[in-house]
Amino acid sequence: MASFTRHDLKRIHLTVNGRPILARAGQTVLEAARENGIHIPTLCYHEKLKPIGACRLCVVDVAGTPTPVTSCTTPATEGMVVTTDSAMLENLRRETLKLLLLRHPMNCAACELNGNCQLQDLVHEYDITHQDLHTYEITPVEYDAGVWATPLIKYHPQRCVLCGRCVQACIEITGAGAINFKGRGATTRIAPVEPTLNSQGECVSCGECMAICPVNALTEANAKPKGKPWETTRVKTVCGYCGCGCELELNVVHGQVVGVTPAGDNGVNNGALCAKGRFGYGFINHQDRLKEPMIKRDGYWEQSNWDEALDYIADKLLQIRDQHGPDAIAALSSARCTNEDNYLFQKLTRGVIGTNNIDHCARL
Amino acid sequence: MTNSMSEIEHTDCILITGSNTAETHPIIGRMVKRAVQRNRAKLIIVDPRQVELTKYAHIWLRPRPGTDVAWINGLMNVIIAEELWDKVYVQERTEGFEAMRQAVAPYTPEVVSKITGVPAEDIRRAARMYAKAPRAMQLYAMGITQHSTGTNNVMALANLAMLCGNVGIEGGGVNPLRGQGNVQGACDMGALPNVFPGYQSVTDEAVLGKFEQGWGTGMRLSNRLGLMLTEMFPAIMDGKLKAMLIMGENPVLSDANATHVKEALEKLDLLVVQDIFFTETAQLADVVLPAASFAEKDGTFTNTERRVQRVRKAIDPPGSAMPDWQIICALAERIGQKLQERRDRDNGRNAARAAARPAYGRWDYASPSEIFDEMASLTPSYAGISYERLERGGLQWPCPTKYHPGTPYLHKGRFTRGKGKFAAIEFAPSAELPNEEYPFYLSTGRIRYHYHTGTMTRRSPGLETIAPEERLELNPQDAQRMGIAEGDLVRVTSRRGSIEAKVRLSERSSPGMVFGTFHFREVPINVLTNNALDPVAKIPEYKVCAVRVERVPTAERPAAPERKAAEELQPA
Ligand code: SF4
Ligand code: SF4
Ligand code: FES
Numbered sequence: 001m002a003s004f005t006r007h008d009l010k011r012i013h014l015t016v017n018g019r020p021i022l023a024r025a026g027q028t029v030l031e032a033a034r035e036n037g038i039h040i041p042t043l044c045y046h047e048k049l050k051p052i053g054a055c056r057l058c059v060v061d062v063a064g065t066p067t068p069v070t071s072c073t074t075p076a077t078e079g080m081v082v083t084t085d086s087a088m089l090e091n092l093r094r095e096t097l098k099l100l101l102l103r104h105p106m107n108c109a110a111c112e113l114n115g116n117c118q119l120q121d122l123v124h125e126y127d128i129t130h131q132d133l134h135t136y137e138i139t140p141v142e143y144d145a146g147v148w149a150t151p152l153i154k155y156h157p158q159r160c161v162l163c164g165r166c167v168q169a170c171i172e173i174t175g176a177g178a179i180n181f182k183g184r185g186a187t188t189r190i191a192p193v194e195p196t197l198n199s200q201g202e203c204v205s206c207g208e209c210m211a212i213c214p215v216n217a218l219t220e221a222n223a224k225p226k227g228k229p230w231e232t233t234r235v236k237t238v239c240g241y242c243g244c245g246c247e248l249e250l251n252v253v254h255g256q257v258v259g260v261t262p263a264g265d266n267g268v269n270n271g272a273l274c275a276k277g278r279f280g281y282g283f284i285n286h287q288d289r290l291k292e293p294m295i296k297r298d299g300y301w302e303q304s305n306w307d308e309a310l311d312y313i314a315d316k317l318l319q320i321r322d323q324h325g326p327d328a329i330a331a332l333s334s335a336r337c338t339n340e341d342n343y344l345f346q347k348l349t350r351g352v353i354g355t356n357n358i359d360h361c362a363r364l
Numbered sequence: 365m366t367n368s369m370s371e372i373e374h375t376d377c378i379l380i381t382g383s384n385t386a387e388t389h390p391i392i393g394r395m396v397k398r399a400v401q402r403n404r405a406k407l408i409i410v411d412p413r414q415v416e417l418t419k420y421a422h423i424w425l426r427p428r429p430g431t432d433v434a435w436i437n438g439l440m441n442v443i444i445a446e447e448l449w450d451k452v453y454v455q456e457r458t459e460g461f462e463a464m465r466q467a468v469a470p471y472t473p474e475v476v477s478k479i480t481g482v483p484a485e486d487i488r489r490a491a492r493m494y495a496k497a498p499r500a501m502q503l504y505a506m507g508i509t510q511h512s513t514g515t516n517n518v519m520a521l522a523n524l525a526m527l528c529g530n531v532g533i534e535g536g537g538v539n540p541l542r543g544q545g546n547v548q549g550a551c552d553m554g555a556l557p558n559v560f561p562g563y564q565s566v567t568d569e570a571v572l573g574k575f576e577q578g579w580g581t582g583m584r585l586s587n588r589l590g591l592m593l594t595e596m597f598p599a600i601m602d603g604k605l606k607a608m609l610i611m612g613e614n615p616v617l618s619d620a621n622a623t624h625v626k627e628a629l630e631k632l633d634l635l636v637v638q639d640i641f642f643t644e645t646a647q648l649a650d651v652v653l654p655a656a657s658f659a660e661k662d663g664t665f666t667n668t669e670r671r672v673q674r675v676r677k678a679i680d681p682p683g684s685a686m687p688d689w690q691i692i693c694a695l696a697e698r699i700g701q702k703l704q705e706r707r708d709r710d711n712g713r714n715a716a717r718a719a720a721r722p723a724y725g726r727w728d729y730a731s732p733s734e735i736f737d738e739m740a741s742l743t744p745s746y747a748g749i750s751y752e753r754l755e756r757g758g759l760q761w762p763c764p765t766k767y768h769p770g771t772p773y774l775h776k777g778r779f780t781r782g783k784g785k786f787a788a789i790e791f792a793p794s795a796e797l798p799n800e801e802y803p804f805y806l807s808t809g810r811i812r813y814h815y816h817t818g819t820m821t822r823r824s825p826g827l828e829t830i831a832p833e834e835r836l837e838l839n840p841q842d843a844q845r846m847g848i849a850e851g852d853l854v855r856v857t858s859r860r861g862s863i864e865a866k867v868r869l870s871e872r873s874s875p876g877m878v879f880g881t882f883h884f885r886e887v888p889i890n891v892l893t894n895n896a897l898d899p900v901a902k903i904p905e906y907k908v909c910a911v912r913v914e915r916v917p918t919a920e921r922p923a924a925p926e927r928k929a930a931e932e933l934q935p936a
Binding site: 257266342361 | 609649
């Protein structure tokens with residue numbers, strides 16, 4: 001329910017790369033440029049979060065300011081003249097990227113984000129090779145991974161580009177504030193915050209941090225390796241756990257559900273999920289799943305088939321109905337099943353068996 | 365919910381009671397946090413437990429368990445005494461005000477304070493905060509309904525909302541948070557003993573006629589009210605109920621007084637369970653049918669704000685498992701066949717009678733969307749919804765026509781029944797109160813990482829790592845007095861049974877109260893709970909029963925915890 005006030009609708013004029021564009025008051029230079037189809041590379045910026053201004057890839061020149069500024073944090077103002085693609089800027093971005101890559105291993109073949117990674121895209125865009133990295137005579141520091149705020153998520157410090165998205169997501173989306181930057185210089189990493197007297201910053205294992213990381217530095221600790229993006233199908237559906245009804249996507253590889261990702265920014269949940277929705281999919285392909293009908297005979301279970309099982313049930317039901325009437329039969333439906341399942345179940349109970357003895361566990 | 369989730373972030377005041385929202389509905393919990401932090405909404409929490417959101421609350425009332433009507437009447441008493449109610453709204457849109465006013469008159473803050481243990485001044489503050497907000501929204505969950513006085517609790521909350529003109533407006537309302545994915549849908553679809561889909565009464569002749577026609581059953585549908593879940597088990601014990609079909613439920617773990625439920629199910633002549641796992645209930649069955657999980661079928665769910673959304677098939681079910689709707693169709697067709705065979709046999713003898721035999725309606729659906737269309741044609745509130753429209757996003761019922769945009773909040777301008785009716789409600793104590801022998805209140809609920817009886821979440825490796833076992837919450841004060849330390853094994857006994865579990869010391873439980881969940885089959889907490897029922901809704905009193913807590917001496921502990929995996933119990 002965004003309420004548009006006069007102020008929001010006010011238009012301002014700026015010039016980007018010599019081209020006049022219109023922006024809305026309150027927009028940043030980055031937002032204004034993107035809306036007008038002008039590309040500026042970014043890494044730490046994310047539409048759902050307040051600008052972080054950490055990666056410095058979005059640098060642009062603004063006439064009248066001596067040094068380049070980060071476009072994601074700079075508000076657009078009337079009459080501003082902006083350059084986004086000078087040789088100097090490109091060089092600056094390239095050097096910034098190279099510095100990131102000294103820490104981040106270009107070991108893309110081993111990473112499941114391969115093909116779906118924002119850092120990889122940038123490396124591609126700026127055509128950086130291992131050769132380029134050797135220009136710096138620096139050996140990367142070995143980092144200790146430490147533990148993440150929840151045992152459900154694993155942190156890979158080498159991959160981390162310290163963009164700070166996860167920190168911000170934990171504050172803005174989850175409202176937990178459970179993680180922050182720790183250490184300094186080359187050993188900087190993200191770690192759980194130390195609990196203090198008035199802020200305990202308790203992690204709730206929601207996984208928002210993991211979902212928003214652009215470089216796969218946060219992965220699911222207990223999951224099997226996931227598929228590559230090109231072999232993964234994503235099916236949009238609704239979470240089956242609680243009554244919120246969050247939209248999500250099941251990630252399917254070779255007929256197995258291997259993960260859950262948010263389904264865009266629509267839906268009641270705006271792309272957010274909780275621990276159950278995000279991590280609670282393991283039951284789907286669990287070995288304990290029932291696979292065949294079973295009949296108990298003389299106290300022992302026997303594997304059966306549909307034909308036999310349905311015969312058995314139909315005969316028994318009719319026999320009981322003949323003897324004791326339809327009201328001797330009852331049905332218990334389920335809040336875990338779909339509307340269609342529930343509708344048919346009561347149709348069966350009422351229309352075929354002939355009783356209103358149907359209920360479900362709503363009261364639990 | 366009468367209103368929509370998104371309104372939470374735009375209202376002025378939120379009253380939450382009987383819901384640990386941040387843990388059970390995390391996404392709604394975050395909305396509440398944001399409403400408080402960003403939009404300066406006032407937050408009032410009324411809960412005997414120190415639920416997570418109390419950190420964000422402006423006022424937290426901690427009444428004794430089971431005294432809800434008392435504090436709600438108390439708030440209304442103050443609001444009326446201080447002339448804070450919405451007189452125009454009450455005048456124009458409601459009836460029964462006088463009777464209600466008289467009923468709450470004795471509930472002065474001082475009296476309420478004696479019953480609930482909440483300081484009188486806090487009741488006044490909460491009343492003022494709620495009444496003075498231009499729009500106030502109530503959220504509640506099972507902490508309100510799972511009492512022997514549950515229906516009264518809900519009506520009292522509705523009184524409070526109407527008194528302040530908070531029903532039928534955006535950012536207001538009386539909003540139950542539904543616990544399970546599709547509880548709302550199951551109710552809407554008529555999985556209830558008294559109504560057809562869309563809450564159309566089974567005793568209404570016109571409705572019966574419509575469904576007889578619509579289904580083409582060729583037989584009269586029953587107009588006798590059916591049994592509610594909680595009445596079914598006693599009916600089995602009385603020998604009135606002989607067979608039960610259970611789809612996707614596990615009442616052995618989830619229902620109050622579990623020992624009793626188990627006994628009852630064992631007594632049935634026929635128990636059929638269709639589920640995705642070999643649950644505790646399935647183990648008692650005669651026939652178990654393998655069903656598809658939500659990832660393996662197409663369909664729709666209806667969420668807590670009445671939003672109908674598409675569930676889509678991602679993978680095939682394992683083995684020969686089938687979606688529930690297909691199982692039901694197959695069973696219905698089989699029953700039809702058997703009857704046809706009988707008819708053919710009869711034919712020789714009495715052709716005229718046989719010809720009049722029922723046809724049992726349509727069961728050959730090609731896809732769930734055909735089922736949905738049939739349902740929508742018989743259910744006015746769903747009539748305008750179709751799979752085609754849902755492709756473009758969820759729709760909130762009532763949605764009576766093809767071009768209706770759906771309804772974000774109910775009772776706009778006018779109540780569905782015309783005028784909103786105040787009910788005069790008196791406080792009655794819980795069915796079972798602590799005494800010398802059973803000095804503790806036991807309350808049950810769930811935690812963030814598990815769901816219901818745990819059949820799903822406990823098979824998801826991540827969640828099981830983080831919350832592997834039951835921990836019974838006990839207040840440190842009580843623990844100290846009784847010489848119990850964190851992690852000690854305790855035995856909890858009620859009049860109905862006894863369980864053992866490890867203890868977690870926590871301020872979340874008030875002194876004199878213990879809290880446990882029903883997620884873990886190793887600790888079937890519902891052997892303790894009371895099946896005293898609310899007289900109208902027949903909801904068992906999960907939230908209050910009296911128990912005794914004792915430490916189990918180390919020597920008595922079993923060597924290794926007995927945990928039988930489901931596959932061990934399955935036949936080879
Ligand atoms: S873990 Fe990911 S999101 Fe967090 S700072 Fe590192 S790269 Fe950014
Ligand atoms: S899992 Fe959620 S709460 Fe925990 S650190 Fe990540 S974002 Fe924060
Ligand atoms: S995108 Fe602007 S600093 Fe990272």
